Amino acid sequence: MGTFKIEGGHQLRGRIQPQGAxxxxxxxxxxxxxxxxxxxxxxxxxxxxxxxxxxxxxxxxxxxxxxxxxxxxxxxxxxxxxxxxxxxxxxxxxxxxxxxxxxxxxxxxxxxxxxxxxxxxxxxxxxxxxxxxxxxxxxxxxxxxxxxxxxxxxxxxxxxxxxxxxxxxxxxxxxxxxxxxxxxxxxxxxxxxxxxxxxxxxxxxxxxxxxxxxxxxxxxxxxxxxxxxxxxxxMLPDMIEIGSWIGLAAMTKSELTITNVSWDDLGVIPSVFRKTGINIERQGDDIHIPAHINGYEVQNYIDGSILTISDAPWPGFTPDLLSIILTVLTQARGSAVVHQKMFESRLFFVDKLIDMGAKIILCDPHRATVIGHDFKSTLKATTMTSPDIRAGVSLLIAALSAKGTSIIHNIEQIDRGYENIDERLRAIGAKIERLDGN
CATH class of the missing domain: 3.65.10.10 (Enolpyruvate transferase domain)
Known part of the structure; x- marks a missing residue:
């Protein structure tokens, strides 16, 4: 079983090309x-x-x-x-x-x-x-x-x-x-x-x-x-990976450019991330995320009620990015509800984020309320195991934002969906090391 060793708390910078879908x-x-x-x-x-x-x-x-x-x-x-x-x-x-x-x-x-x-x-x-x-x-x-x-x-x-x-x-x-x-x-x-x-x-x-x-x-x-x-x-570029890099940039307060994203095929993905307060700039067919030094603030609805982000069949928001959104919300300014309608076990990874210091209330198998820290309290490094592809990369993003050194086991789950992710992250400044399984 392979393992990632991650030294978090570092800002990243550079350009990253999404893999094929x-x-x-x-x-x-x-x-x-x-x-x-x-x-x-x-x-x-x-x-x-x-x-x-x-x-x-x-x-x-x-x-x-x-x-x-x-x-x-x-x-x-x-x-x-x-x-x-x-x-x-x-x-x-x-x-x-x-x-x-x-x-x-x-x-x-x-x-x-x-x-x-x-x-x-x-x-x-x-x-x-x-x-x-x-x-x-x-x-x-x-x-x-x-x-x-x-x-x-x-x-x-x-x-x-x-x-x-x-x-x-x-x-x-x-x-x-x-x-x-x-x-x-x-x-x-x-x-x-x-x-x-x-x-x-x-x-x-x-x-x-x-x-x-x-x-x-x-x-x-x-x-x-x-x-x-x-x-x-x-193949189109992978929209799930594009969303993952958006979340990574925000959580680590990094300035990143995601290149050749095929904007016209992203649907509501940019607008949903913008609702969490992330500044997403279109530069040709690239996405530029400036460093969010002062954090990012969740939008409420017009009547002031709490934002709910949920998945739905296309052109709705893809369920594969709800894990990323939930992780991003842990450091937002404000609160939101994440409603995973399509899979009843996909939110069960939140206990690992809670162990890292996130404020999350798991209401039931499908809904979680996230109370953002606004970076006033950073996530804490820990040892965890990746349960599936999307939760795995969400935990990786959390670890890169956390202070200290985290360990993630069962990274084969992450490798199932992300090409050479450790090498590509190191190229933009991440402190991540792949350890051989015993």
């Missing part, structure tokens, strides 16, 4: 299974979850070539479907949440898709019902082996249909779209997710020959085609 990568990489032709993907982040998926694709028989840093060529012209029913696949698929998204393209192109119950973050339930109900609506037969937690769908030919998703699941929408592009007839998906990453997937599929309309809305119409061709695609 993790959540987009997990969708886009699965889409290469839809064609026998070459697909080139650029700006792929070098992180554990993405590398695991690339390794899984290789075992499926996909030809993978690394062209440059972050750039790969994929060709799925000799897919080994027997691997899907092997004991090795049942083990490989368990360790990666994103592995569920190979099912849609495999079902659409080959008429069968299997997956073991995927693992991932321990942040609450993530139902797979939306995925499989969508496949069933398209005409697939569903089977589930309870003994080894193995799911499967099969169909001779998928047929387009109308469906209303029970929730606007991003991965569920992506999976159903990838199956429907090769279905016979027209598929209409209502209550579809419309996150930028899903839009990116749809645009890529259209370049490959798919016929998807309504991209960017919650009503997608897909006219099935016989086959798809190759293409080249570039």
């Amino acid at each position: 993790k959540n987009e990568a997990l969708q886009i990489l699965c889409a290469v299974l839809l064609t026998a032709e070459e697909v080139i993907i650029n700006n792929i982040p070098d992180i554990i979850d993405v590398n695991k998926l690339i390794a899984l694709l290789k075992k499926l028989g996909v030809k993978v070539k690394k062209l440059d840093k972050g750039s790969y060529s994929f060709q799925a012209d000799d897919v080994d479907l027997k691997y899907l029913e092997s004991a090795e696949f049942k083990e490989d698929g368990k360790g990666l949440r994103g592995s569920i998204m190979i099912v849609g393209p495999l079902l659409g192109r080959f008429g069968k898709g299997y997956i073991p119950k995927p693992g991932g973050d321990k942040i609450g339930r993530r139902r797979l019902d939306t995925h499989f109900e969508g496949f069933i609506n398209l005409g697939a037969k569903f089977r589930y082996n309870r003994d080894d937690l193995f799911y499967g769908v099969e169909a001779k030919k998928l047929k387009g249909t109308y469906m209303l998703l029970d929730e606007a699941s991003v991965t569920g929408t992506a999976n159903i779209v990838m199956a429907a592009v090769l279905a016979e007839g027209i598929t209409t998906i209502y209550n579809a997710a419309c996150e930028p990453y899903l839009q990116q997937l749809c645009k890529m599929l259209n370049r490959m020959g798919a016929k998807i309309s309504g991209v960017g809305s919650n009503l997608l119409t897909i006219e099935g085609v016989d086959k798809l061709g190759g293409t080249e695609h570039r």
Whole structure:
């Protein structure tokens, strides 16, 4: 188990480039299974979850070539479907949440898709019902082996249909779209997710020959085609990492420039951080955060009531940044409520912030009230363990702002979502050291 040793209390300075988007990568990489032709993907982040998926694709028989840093060529012209029913696949698929998204393209192109119950973050339930109900609506037969937690769908030919998703699941929408592009007839998906990453997937599929309309809305119409061709695609910058660096700058009173952020794809993220009092300046396609020497003050509502920040499906605020927002609020001037609606275990990391001296009242599994210190009392260094990707980086930000030396164990969770984070932080002045696990 790896460990970070962090000497906090230092101001940082410089420019930092966000990595390619993790959540987009997990969708886009699965889409290469839809064609026998070459697909080139650029700006792929070098992180554990993405590398695991690339390794899984290789075992499926996909030809993978690394062209440059972050750039790969994929060709799925000799897919080994027997691997899907092997004991090795049942083990490989368990360790990666994103592995569920190979099912849609495999079902659409080959008429069968299997997956073991995927693992991932321990942040609450993530139902797979939306995925499989969508496949069933398209005409697939569903089977589930309870003994080894193995799911499967099969169909001779998928047929387009109308469906209303029970929730606007991003991965569920992506999976159903990838199956429907090769279905016979027209598929209409209502209550579809419309996150930028899903839009990116749809645009890529259209370049490959798919016929998807309504991209960017919650009503997608897909006219099935016989086959798809190759293409080249570039990942968006990771909006979650961009939000993480905004929070880091504020908490450490640092002047940072986050470069090439694709402002038009950030949605409400800048405005939500501004509600916490953070000064966010747009400089071309960069975000500049000046040093908040005098702190930052939370906005109240017009009637004076306490600010509530909550997550919602796009274009609402992403749940992946609520942990960062909560951490930022611990040193704000004023108070706010953080309401995590989508995952019932994601706020349980606040006990570690409380141990560091933060004033947080955990009202229930979904809501926390944060009373900011206004930097009049700094967080105290401590030893802690990262429970998941986003909580892990939130604790890392807290440690960088705290006085003294903190230890964070289980940093593999952070590495799952953030590329070479210690090296990149050291480049802007952070005192962080990676210790080998015993």
